[in-house]
Amino acid sequence: MLELHYKEQGQGYPILLIHGLFGSLANLGMLAKRLTELSYRVISVDTLNHGLSPRSDLMDYQHQAKAIKALCDKLDISHCAIVGHSMGGKIAMATAQLYPDLVSTLVVGDIAPVAYQHNHTAVFSGLNSFDPKDISSRNEADELLTKHVQELGVRQFLLKSLAKTDQGWQWLFDVQRLELCYSNIIGWKEFARYNGPCLFIKGEKSDYIMSEHQPIVIQQFPRAELKMIAGTGHWLHAEKPAIFNRLTEQFLAKHI
Template sequence: MLNLHYKEQGQGYPILLIHGLFGSLSNLGILAKHLAGLSYRVISVDTLNHGLSPRSESMNYQLQAKAVKTLCEKLDISQCAIVGHSMGGKIAMATAQLYPDLVSALVVGDIAPVAYQHNHTAVFSGLKSFDPKDIKSRSDAESLLAEHIQEAGVRQFLLKSLANTKQGWQWLFNIEQLALCYNSIIGWEQFGQFEHACLFIKGENSDYIVSKYQQSVGQQFPKAELKMIAGTGHWLHAEKPAIFNRLTEQFLAKHI
């Protein structure tokens, strides 16, 4: 059984937070702390092959949604709201479509219910270019990543999942398995319509939610709302956390 690792804080109506590719449950930590302070029960999740969650040979969204459902059963949660960013947004959408009675409301950060043509070739090249056990510091890792990844923000995001353990430095995600599952991660299979409230939050400078995807969003999430955060990209929750938190807070207060 795929028992997801999680962190829980606060009390009240349950809200699950699901991070994106190459991340961990700490990525939505600012939002988690904010919502916990508003009297919500916040459960932050490590997805499969990330953080301290199990390693899995499959990462299709039906399996990942089932893992979320299993966690809810373990925590005696019969209904919750879910906030997901990027890949985590797809996991959230799949969970809502497959288990609509479980999900009362949905917040999706900068991702659409479509198959993408995006690639992370440079990221995988950088991650595979060295064995973290051979480095002496985090700055060593950044220098090696910089040979493949130009964007400093992307490097800093990845380095959040580099841990200094008793066995030496190591990534908290399974690089090989993520590469093998990559087509599933960027892909999408519709599992039905979600008839409850749903908020999509787009980063103005990101190309993950564009006009050509509006039809897919409307067909699968007929009650969807769209908000945009100006001057930010795909990592909108990290770049403009106050605005992202406020939009999420206002939406949840209205719909749960």
């Protein structure tokens, strides 16, 4: 089993934080800091093909959940809470469904347990339009991405994973493998019903959690609760971190 890269902070009840597509463990850094202050043991994870974690041609959610379980075994964690955003939320849900004795509590940021028709064609086109080693600055990368990705917030999010190394600029995610595995990333397979406490947090302007998803959520997660953050889109944890963090910490405090 491939060993995920992670960052561990604090002491207390363990909470795993899992980022979304094109992200890294730094994405939920503000939440990690807050939970550490509240005396939790926080493990922030780079998912497969992201950050410093291994590269793999397998990104189906069963495989990714197994990687999370292997990390917990390595860290001698027998019970934990998991907070995941977007793709990370699907990894969290799959882990809870496959290993219910491991996951005591679940917080899912703006994603439902469904297969999506969303596509990131423009994002992949932008990422494939240039070799980051050929650029001289982050601003140059932004200008090149702008030809394909109009949304400033999306470009800013992507550029957080652009790093300058001794070999030049490079993405902290594997563009080729993410594109190869994309159908698995937007897909979903229900593994089992999870009966633990769950909080789904929706961005008001996002179309990732819709009213028609509610019966599907309840079917798979019968104890699910839903909160909505006004004025936010899919990246709600970055747009209104104080509210997202407060909802998360209140739910965790209630159920841990």
